[in-house]
Amino acid sequence: MEHDGGEVVTPGELLGNSLSLLVGRGAYADGRCVRASITGHRRLVPPPSGSTDQRSTVEVVGHKAHGAVPQPGSVVIARVTKVMARMASADIMCVDSKAVKEKFTGMIRQQDVRATEIDKVDMYQSYRPGDIVRALLSLGDARAYYLSTAQNELGVVSAQSITGRFMMAYNVLTNDAGSSCVYQKLCDAQAHVATGFRILNDVGEGFALLLRLRYN
Amino acid sequence: MRQSAPGFQRNGPLDSTGLPRYPSLRPPPPARISIPRAAVLSSCCFRLRYAPAAPSTMVGLSEGEKHFIRGGIAQDLRTDGRRRLQFRAISVETGVILQANGSARVRLGATEVIATVKAELGKPSILHPDKGKVSIFVDCSPTAAPMFEGRGSEEFSAELSVALQRCLLGGKSGAGAAIDLSSLIVIDGKVCWDLYIDGLVVSSDGNLLDALAAAIKVALSDTGIPKVNVSLSATTDEEPEVDVSDEEFLQFDTSSVPVIVTLMKVGKHYIVDAASEEESQMSSAVSVSVNRHGQICGLIKRGGAGLDPTVIFDMISVAKHVSQQFISVLDSEILAAEAAR
Amino acid sequence: MSAATAGTYSPAAAAGEKRRERKEELRRHLAEDADWPRADGRSFHDCRPALQLMQTGPTTAASGSAYAEFGKTKVIVSVFGPRESKKAMLYSDTGRLNCNVSYTTFATPIRGQGTDNKEYSAMLHKALEGAVMLHTFPKTTVDVFALVLESGGSDLPIIISCASLALADAGIMMYDLVTSVSVSCFGKNIIIDPTSDEEAWQDGSLMVAYMPSRKEITQLTLTGEWSDGKITNAVELCMDACSKLCDILREHLKDASSLAE
Numbered sequence: 001m002e003h004d005g006g007e008v009v010t011p012g013e014l015l016g017n018s019l020s021l022l023v024g025r026g027a028y029a030d031g032r033c034v035r036a037s038i039t040g041h042r043r044l045v046p047p048p049s050g051s052t053d054q055r056s057t058v059e060v061v062g063h064k065a066h067g068a069v070p071q072p073g074s075v076v077i078a079r080v081t082k083v084m085a086r087m088a089s090a091d092i093m094c095v096d097s098k099a100v101k102e103k104f105t106g107m108i109r110q111q112d113v114r115a116t117e118i119d120k121v122d123m124y125q126s127y128r129p130g131d132i133v134r135a136l137l138s139l140g141d142a143r144a145y146y147l148s149t150a151q152n153e154l155g156v157v158s159a160q161s162i163t164g165r166f167m168m169a170y171n172v173l174t175n176d177a178g179s180s181c182v183y184q185k186l187c188d189a190q191a192h193v194a195t196g197f198r199i200l201n202d203v204g205e206g207f208a209l210l211l212r213l214r215y216n
Numbered sequence: 217m218r219q220s221a222p223g224f225q226r227n228g229p230l231d232s233t234g235l236p237r238y239p240s241l242r243p244p245p246p247a248r249i250s251i252p253r254a255a256v257l258s259s260c261c262f263r264l265r266y267a268p269a270a271p272s273t274m275v276g277l278s279e280g281e282k283h284f285i286r287g288g289i290a291q292d293l294r295t296d297g298r299r300r301l302q303f304r305a306i307s308v309e310t311g312v313i314l315q316a317n318g319s320a321r322v323r324l325g326a327t328e329v330i331a332t333v334k335a336e337l338g339k340p341s342i343l344h345p346d347k348g349k350v351s352i353f354v355d356c357s358p359t360a361a362p363m364f365e366g367r368g369s370e371e372f373s374a375e376l377s378v379a380l381q382r383c384l385l386g387g388k389s390g391a392g393a394a395i396d397l398s399s400l401i402v403i404d405g406k407v408c409w410d411l412y413i414d415g416l417v418v419s420s421d422g423n424l425l426d427a428l429a430a431a432i433k434v435a436l437s438d439t440g441i442p443k444v445n446v447s448l449s450a451t452t453d454e455e456p457e458v459d460v461s462d463e464e465f466l467q468f469d470t471s472s473v474p475v476i477v478t479l480m481k482v483g484k485h486y487i488v489d490a491a492s493e494e495e496s497q498m499s500s501a502v503s504v505s506v507n508r509h510g511q512i513c514g515l516i517k518r519g520g521a522g523l524d525p526t527v528i529f530d531m532i533s534v535a536k537h538v539s540q541q542f543i544s545v546l547d548s549e550i551l552a553a554e555a556a557r
Numbered sequence: 558m559s560a561a562t563a564g565t566y567s568p569a570a571a572a573g574e575k576r577r578e579r580k581e582e583l584r585r586h587l588a589e590d591a592d593w594p595r596a597d598g599r600s601f602h603d604c605r606p607a608l609q610l611m612q613t614g615p616t617t618a619a620s621g622s623a624y625a626e627f628g629k630t631k632v633i634v635s636v637f638g639p640r641e642s643k644k645a646m647l648y649s650d651t652g653r654l655n656c657n658v659s660y661t662t663f664a665t666p667i668r669g670q671g672t673d674n675k676e677y678s679a680m681l682h683k684a685l686e687g688a689v690m691l692h693t694f695p696k697t698t699v700d701v702f703a704l705v706l707e708s709g710g711s712d713l714p715i716i717i718s719c720a721s722l723a724l725a726d727a728g729i730m731m732y733d734l735v736t737s738v739s740v741s742c743f744g745k746n747i748i749i750d751p752t753s754d755e756e757a758w759q760d761g762s763l764m765v766a767y768m769p770s771r772k773e774i775t776q777l778t779l780t781g782e783w784s785d786g787k788i789t790n791a792v793e794l795c796m797d798a799c800s801k802l803c804d805i806l807r808e809h810l811k812d813a814s815s816l817a818e
Contacts, residue, residue: 008810008811008814008815010725010806010807010810010811011730011731011733011734012731012733012734012769012770012771013770014770026730028690028730028732030732030771035770037730037731037732038725038729038730038731039726039728039810039811039814040814062728069639069693069695069697070696070697071695072695101640102637102638102639102640102641103640103641104640104641105641139650139696140696141648142642142648145696
C-alpha cells in the first residue's frame with residue numbers, strides 16, 4: 001500500500017494540535033490534541049482550495065483496516081437468499097465498493113422495494129433467491145439491517161432466469177404473448193448510450209418480453 | 217416543531233433526503249421546565265414517581281430526568297432527599313434462617329438481601345493444610361427482577377461473588393482476610409471446617425454489593441460453629457473420629473470483617489449508596505472495602521470509563537471516611553438485633 | 558536402565574513438606590529484606606522482559622492476533638470482527654465487545670487448575686471497554702479470544718496487554734493502547750510482576766490497567782490489607798511500568814507495520 005513517507009503511528013499517539021490540524025480518518029480529537037486511533041502511516045491532506053478553513057487534515061492510513069462495517073446510509077451490494085410474502089432476506093457482500101470479510105444479514109421489506117404503490121408490491125415477482133441487489137442500508141433492528149431499493153438507481157443488478165441464463169438489467173415496460181407477466185425491480189444500467197429494442201425470448205418459459213434499454 | 221408521538225414520525229413514505237422514513241429511535245427532546253428546589257421537597261406535586269417502596273423497572277430515563285438527577289447531585293441534593301455521602305436507612309435482622317449456622321437479612325432502602333453461613337466438615341487443600349476453606353456465592357432471585365430468571369443473572373452474580381471474595385478473603389497467604397482461616401482447622405491436614413457463605417438478592421434497588429457485604433458481616437457475627445471433640449485414639453493414617461457437639465458453639469470475632477462502600481462518580485462529585493435510577497447513570501464507580509482500622513482490604517473499579525489516578529486516590533480517602541460511620545451504624549444495629557432476640 | 562526398587566522414584570510426602578518450607582522461607586525473606594534477589598535474579602521493582610511479541614504470525618484466520626511471552630507466561634490472543642452479533646439480544650447502536658479467556662489444560666503445574674479463573678473474561682472486557690471506540694462499528698461485535706498456553710504468574714495483566722496489541726493489529730479503532738501490570742505485597746515490600754511462586758504466597762495484590770497517553774486507569778483491583786500510602790506508591794509504580802511497557806508495544810507495532818510494507 002503506498003504511503004507518502006509518513007511515519008508509522010500507533011493508537012493513542014499524538015499527531016498534532018487541533019488548532020492547526022483537522023481530524024481525518026483514523027484519528028480523533030482529545031481536547032486540544034489530535035491522536036491516532038489505528039496503526040498506520042500518518043498523512044497530511046492539504047485543505048481543499050476555496051474552503052474557509054485553511055487547516056490541513058491529518059489522517060492515518062492503516063495497512064490492515066478491518067473489513068468493511070455496514071454504515072447507515074451506504075450503498076451495499078447484497079445477494080437475495082430468501083423471499084417471503086412481505087420481505088426478502090439478503091446477504092450483504094459489499095459496502096460502498098469494499099467487500100466485507102464476514103457475513104451480514106439484511107432484510108428488504110415490502111414497503112422498501114419501490115417508491116410508488118408500495119402496498120401492491122409482489123415480493124415473489126420482484127426478487128428471486130440468487131439475485132444480486134444494490135440497495136441503501138439502514139441500521140434496522142436487532143436481527144438484521146434494513147435494505148431499501150426505493151430509488152431509481154437501486155434494485156436488482158444481475159439475476160439468473162429459471163433456465164439458468166443470465167439476465168441483464170433492463171427496465172420492463174410491457175409484456176406480451178405470455179402466460180405470465182414478469183415485473184422485475186431492476187435498476188438503471190449506468191451504461192453507454194444504446195438504441196433499439198432487444199427481445200429476450202426465453203424458450204423454456206414460453207413468453208417474450210419487450211424491453212428497452214434505459215440510458216442516463 | 218410539531219409534537220409527534222414519541223418514537224414515531226410519519227410524514228409520508230419518503231423524507232426530505234429521499235430515504236424511506238424509519239421509526240425514530242431517539243427519545244423526545246427534554247422538557248425545559250425549571251423547578252425550584254424548595255418546591256420539590258415541600259410539595260409533592262412534581263416528584264419523580266419512582267416510589268421508594270417498590271423498585272423501579274428500568275424502562276430508561278428521559279433526558280429531563282437525567283438532567284434532574286445530575287443537577288441535584290451537583291447541589292448536594294439527591295432525588296430522595298439524601299445528601300451525597302448519606303446512606304439509606306438500614307435495618308438488620310439476624311437468625312432468619314434457623315437451619316443455617318448463621319444468617320442475616322439486611323434492608324438498605326428498598327434493596328433487600330439475605331446472607332447465610334453454613335459450616336460443614338471437610339478436608340483442607342493440599343497447598344494449605346493448616347487452613348479451613350471459605351467460599352462465597354451470590355444468587356440473584358427472579359423476585360428481584362424478571363431478567364434474573366434462569367441464566368439471566370449468571371454474569372451479574374458471578375461479578376458480585378468475585379468482588380466479595382476479593383474483598384473478604386484477602387491475599388493468597390491469608391493475610392488481611394476477614395476470617396482467620398487457621399481458626400477453622402480441626403485436625404491439621406485432615407479435617408477442617410468449610411464455610412459456605414451464600415448471598416441471596418431478594419429485592420434490588422441499587423447498591424447490591426454494599427448490602428451483601430453488610431449482610432455477610434452480620435451473618436458472620438450471628439454464626440456459631442459447633443465445638444468439635446476429637447478422639448485422641450486416632451493414628452496418623454486412620455480417619456480420625458470427630459464428634460460434633462450440639463450444645464456448645466464458637467462465635468466469630470467480626471471486628472475485622474470489612475464493609476464495602478461503593479462510590480459512584482457523577483459529574484465532578486461522588487455519591488454513596490446509589491439507588492437504581494442513579495445507578496443507571498453510572499459511568500464509573502469504585503467499590504472500596506475498608507475495615508475498622510482504616511485499612512483498605514479490597515478495591516474494584518467498576519464501569520467501563522477510564523478514571524484519572526488522582527480521582528481514584530480521592531475516592532479512596534472519601535470511602536475511608538464514610539466507611540467508619542457506616543461500620544459504627546452497622547455495629548449498633550447488630551447489637552440491637554442481638555438484644556432483640 | 559536398572560529398575561532397582563531401592564532407586565525407584567517415589568514422590569514422598571516429605572518432598573511436599575520441604576517445598577512448603579522453602580516457600581515459607583522465601584516469603585519471610587521477601588517480607589523483610591529490601592533487596593533479596595528474586596528467583597529469576599530480578600530486583601523488587603523490575604518487570605520481566607518481553608521475550609517475544611509476535612503479531613499476525615499466530616492466527617491467519619483472525620482479523621488480528623498477538624502472542625506474548627513474559628518469563629514463563631505465554632499468552633496468545635486472537636481478534637475476530639467486527640462481525641454480526643450472534644446473540645442478537647438487544648439492539649444497540651454502538652458496537653459490542655465480547656471477551657473470552659480460557660486456559661489450556663496443560664497451562665498450570667496441576668492439570669486443569671486454570672478453570673478457577675473464570676472471572677478473567679469479565680475483567681478483560683472491563684479493561685478494554687474504555688479503550689475501544691465502540692461507536693465506529695455499530696450493531697456488530699468484536700470477539701477477543703485469549704488463550705493462556707502456560708501460566709507463569711501475573712496472567713491477567715499480560716492477557717490485557719496482549720489483547721490491546723491484537724486489537725491494534727486488527728485495525729480496530731481505539732483511543733489508546735491499554736497496558737497492565739500487577740504488584741504483590743509482602744509485608745512492607747512491594748514486588749512488581751510476580752511469578753506464580755511469588756503469587757502463591759503473597760499478602761496482597763494490586764493490578765492496574767492503564768492508558769498512558771490519556772492518563773486514565775481503566776481497571777484497578779486490589780486484594781489484601783493495604784494502607785493509604787502503600788496504595789499510592791503501588792499505583793504510581795504500576796503506572797510507570799505501564800508507560801514503559803506501552804513504549805515497548807508501540808515500538809513493536811511500528812516494526813511490524815514497516816515490515817509488512
